[in-house]
Amino acid sequence: MKKIFLFSLLLCCIQASAQSIKIYPSNWWVGMKNPNLQLLLHTATDITDSIAITYPGVTVHKIAVLENKHYATIDLTIAPNAQPGILQIQFIKKKKINRIPFELLAKSNDDGKTRVQGVRSADLVYLIMPDRFSNGDTTNDRVKGMRDEICDRSNMYARHGGDLKGIQNHLDYFTALGVTSLWLTPVIENDMALTDEGGTKRSTYHGYAFTDHYNIDKRFGGNKAYKALIDEMHNKGLKIIQDAVYNHVGASHWFAVDPPMHDWFNQWPEYTQTSYKDQPLLDPYASAIDKKISNEGWFTRFMPDLNQKNPVVSNFLIQHAIWCTELFGIDGWRVDTYFYSNPEFLNRINDALLAEFPSLTVFGEAWVQTVTNSAYFCENNIDVPFKHNLQGVTDFPLHFSMLDAVNQSFGWADGVNKLYATLGQDILYKNPYRNAIFLDNHDLDRIYSVVGEDDNKLKTVIAWLLTLRGIPQLYYGTEILMKNFKNPSDAKVREDFPGGWQEDAVNKFNAPGRTDKENEMFNYIQKLATYRRQSSALTNGKLMQYLPADGVYVYFRYDDKQTIAVISNTNKEAKSIDATRFEERIAGFVSAKNIITGEEIHSMLFSVPANTTWVLELE
Ligand SMILES: [Ca+2]
Ligand SMILES: [Ca+2]
Secondary structure, eight states, X not given: OHHHHHHHHHTOOOOOOOSSOEEESSEEEESOSSOEEEEEEEOSSOOOSEEEEOOTTEEEEEEEEOSSTTEEEEEEEEOTTOOSEEEEEEEEETTEEEEEEEEEEEOOSOBTTTBSOOOOTTOOEEEEOGGGTOOSOGXXXXXXXXSOOOBOXXXXXXXXXXXXXXXXXXXXXXXXXXXXXXXXXXXXXXOOOOEEETTEEEOOTTXXXXXXXXXXXXXXXXXXXXXXXXXXXXXXXXXXXXXXXOSBOOTTSHHHHSOSSTTSBOOOSSOOBOOOOOGGGTOTTOOXXXXXXXXXXXXXXXXXXXXXXXXXXXXXXXHHHHHHIIIXXXXXXXXXXXXXXXXXXXXXXXXXXXXXOTTOEEEXXXXXSSHHHHHHTXXXXXXXXXXXXXXXEBOHHHHHHHHHHHHSOOOSSSTHHHHHHHXXXXXXXXXXXXXXXXXXXTTSOOHHXXXXXXXXXXXXXXXXXXXXXXXXXEETTGGGTOOOOSSSOGGGGSOOOTTSSTTOSOOTTSGGGSOHHHHHHHHHXXXXXXXXXXXXXXXXXXXXXXXXXXXEEEEEEEOSSOEEEEEEEOSSSOEEEXXXXXXXXXXXXXXXEETTTOOEEOOSEEEEOTTEEEEEEEO
């Protein structure tokens, strides 16, 4: 131990000024699998003091002042036998010592058990935009000193006051619906002034412009409210998915205002926006410049693009993801704008997270058009020079094909044939059950509008969502028939949940506040989701699909305990079905029970009404 002390002191020959020093990460843990840690120190003035750390089991390897002398890094290792406690980082100048405390906590013993559990195909994820769901604490609607103090529900671009307490107040609503996991759009601090986009002043209520990774936004309730929400969720058997953004930060982030190094962000001779195209990243014929623009072009002018090839940037992002997972007990990560980040970095951060938390789920947003492109960005069976290691993606090709299947007339390559053909390309994914599947989200037209406010069509796509392979994700409000297209703005698909604010005239969290149609949809989802939870075939079973014929599409989910048939008639008229065609899956069964209506079918010949999907359990 003595030797370690000496070594730590030896390396501390750097001059630093010790006033208001910020340290990132803001704390760490003993008992982590990776013993290495890189602290990033930030002050308002040049660092000129000596820096020393003496703590049993902690060895300092390197202290470096960065190109911008307001920053230094300390590389250290934490021995397996190090004890939790307060480590003092000493800033020494002319015999005066300023000590900054840094806490080493004990790593949780419950990771992988009651927290950090992973989110699987057995779960049902409910996506929430916290600013727009429910206002549980009006005292945080406006926070003095933040760059945007506006809270105005009459303005769709302003913040509306929704927060984490509001979500916590409705945990029983989620469990009643059959939801097992929440995904919240980012909750990390976005202390941004209003931005000017095409003449409209907009707040970053959506959360994708981080300004301090280590603080949850105070308008959502801060770190304390986030911890309280997640702890209660875990107690109630609900899981949490956090939205990660590795690609960019908000222009008012402290390290964008005072960049630690000249190459902290991707640099261009003049402002260069990404093409938003994924194709050059896998196209064997792509030019180098197209690839570079896709990956290193900026998302917007006010979202600087992080250079993850810089190892200090990369360490910062990796440690932050681990810090959040361990501190809050995150069960899964949804990674925003996945393919815009450096690919080697992406593999590194996934490896680091999984090494520390083997049960964790990570899926990336890959907004692409084809299964090939989608599969390229996760673990796949494609013979390509660079292999991504991501578990799964947000399955856009399946999303597009479900919409075509329900909205198009049946044809050789149209209607349900699109869904059938898309699933057939699952040969490209290593494990398609790890993809997040969805009908809509905060960036897309709401599904009820997309299906022309046709309740039967909505029931059909919800039946597909809850019975196909993958991790199903429902967008808040689908169950109460919230609608809208992204016209004139995506804010139209992010409206407030009625009843989430005390002053709301109606409260759709309760059955009496919902219309008959809304209750019917709520009850339909509840019934299917509740059934799904205890169904081994629907959550983990195999999938077998039959060639669509005459506008009718049939598939089975099955294992050795259970067989479920899903029959969709997408025609405008009833169709008769001869089930002998499905002999391979139905042999040995004598009847089938409609899990929504309870009706029984005893014949091999039966008729399915127009525009209807049945989910049947074979008996
Ligand atoms: Ca509030
Ligand atoms: Ca980028």
